[in-house]
Amino acid sequence: MKACVLERPQKYSIQDIPMPKVGADEVLVRILVSGICVNDVRDYKGSKWSYPRIGGHEYSAVIEKIGEDVPKESFKIGDKVIAYIIDDCGICYDCKHNHENICESFTKSKAYYNPNGYSGFYGFSEYAVVKARNLYVYPKATPDEEAAFSEPLACVLNSIQRSHIKMGDDVVVIGGGVMGLLHVLCAKLQGARVILSEVDAKRREFGLKLGADEVIDPLSSDPIQQVRDLTGGRGADVVENTTAIPSVAIQAIEMCAKNGIVNMFSSIHPNEPILVDAGRLHSQEITITGTQNGTVETFARAIDCISKRIIDVRPLIEKIFDYQDIEEAIEYASRSDTYKVMLRFSK
Structure with missing residues (x-):
């Protein structure tokens, strides 16, 4: 089968690699469309994970083969599916307490380190093998490129649910990229007034078209x-920080109102410590939290929201490349003025 192999930073090649073997509890899927995540861009520029690497974790696929122990009433050849991509152990304290998305073992899997072969999630290849328990079937009427948004939307839904947005709240979303705008769409459905903070004028304008009530330029x-x-001097009830900049994380906390919630959605790069007024957190009962990945539940909710068009992801699709143009696609996705860039493998 063909795969887009990241041999080293800045170097992709299309290679023929062996077809993966299907275990008794696994399913072979054929990749249809795979989104390019900011983490794929970071891997391209220089990753801490092992090379060679076959990335791509935001994919839609179709079932080609089913392992002998997989319940035949649950999956059928030809089903359209998306995959839960957290390789949780199911054993550790976090997994046993319904926090499988932050399982202590998931970054220790071959998806991240594989000294004897390819690391990665295999979404940038023609086929992948997935544990049956990690698959979600989506309606065949749902366009494959939309279904491929399930993973990023699942992450955002985890963020929204942990932020406890109430009707009438003022919610600030910092950052007008794909993840920030997904926060805008979801926060509006919670009944909030949404304020988008974004440095780029075109992205501010686009945010308004997608439903943001107010936009601000943090550089002006x-x-x-x-x-x-904008909030009568109070600050925001909820602040969703989707940027990776430490100084912006400080601003997010300062924007928050009494009894408000600040969620650090993005990983921070570089991960430098920040100064926090702990006395203010105490006296104003401010909560600072973070969210990582989607959960088993939010993956299910994400595909429901997409297939029912509760969340319309179509405006966020920037461009779909043929997988053989992987380097051009990655370079395009690296630009600051683009939204979701995708690779198509088959129909």
């Missing part, structure tokens, strides 16, 4: 004061 003047001006 103090973004904390701009949020306070």
Whole structure:
């Protein structure tokens, strides 16, 4: 089968690799469409994970072969599916307490380190093998490129659910990229007034088209004061920080109102410590939290929201490349003015 192999930073090649073997509890899927995540871009520029690497974890697929122990009433050849991509152990404390998305073992799997072969999730290849328990069937009427949004939307739904947004709340979303705009769409459905903070004028305009009620330019003047001006001096009930910049994380906390919630959605790069006014957190009962990955539940909710068009991801699809143009696609996805870039493998 063909695969887009990241041999080393800045070097992709299309290679013929062996077809994966299907275990008794596994399913062979044929990749249809695979989204390019910011983590795929980071891998391309230089990853801490092992090379050679076959990335791609935001994919839709179709079942080609079913392992002998997989319940035949659950899956059929030809079913359209998406995969839960967290390789949780099911044994550790986090897994046993319904926090499988932060399982202590998931970054120790071959998806991240494989000294004797390819690391990665295999979404950038023609076929992949997935544990049957990690598959979700989606309606065949749902376009494959939309279904491929399930993983990023699952991450955002985890963020929204942990933020406890209430009707009438003021919610600030920092960052107008794909993940930020998914937060805008979801926060609006919770009944919030949404304020988008974004440095790029075109992205601010696009955010308004997608439903943001207000937009601010954090470079034009103090973004904390701009949020306070829009909220009667209180600050935001919820702040969703989708940027990786440590100084912006500080601003997110300062934007928050009394009894508010700040969620660090994005990983921080570089992961530098920040100064926090602990006395203010105490006296104003502010909660600072973070979210990583989607959960088993939010993956299911994501495909429900997409297939029922509760969340319309179509405006966020920037461009779909043929998988053989992987380097061009990655370079395009690296630009600051693009949204979701995808690879198509088959129909």
